[in-house]
Amino acid sequence: MRKILLVPVLALGLGGCENMSDTGRLTAGGAGIGAATGAIVGSFTGNAGWGALAGAGIGAAGGYLVGRSREAEQQAWQQGYQAGRSTR
Numbered sequence: 001m002r003k004i005l006l007v008p009v010l011a012l013g014l015g016g017c018e019n020m021s022d023t024g025r026l027t028a029g030g031a032g033i034g035a036a037t038g039a040i041v042g043s044f045t046g047n048a049g050w051g052a053l054a055g056a057g058i059g060a061a062g063g064y065l066v067g068r069s070r071e072a073e074q075q076a077w078q079q080g081y082q083a084g085r086s087t088r
Helices: 002-015 022-045 048-086
Strands: none
Touching: 022 048
């Protein structure tokens, strides 16, 4: 029964990212990767739940920071491009 429900849940979860900003996608991706990594590392110490929770938080924060950095870089590029075009 669980396997039957897993496919629609995953499809809905992945389809929900369609209209997200890049920062939102990077934050969610970072949280997912961090949770998986934290659960694996936490399982070695017998605390997979806390490891997943900590990993998700750290991954989400990292993904958010990377997303904001990319947005700032893109904005600076656009401003420079527009300034260059206006001098022609």
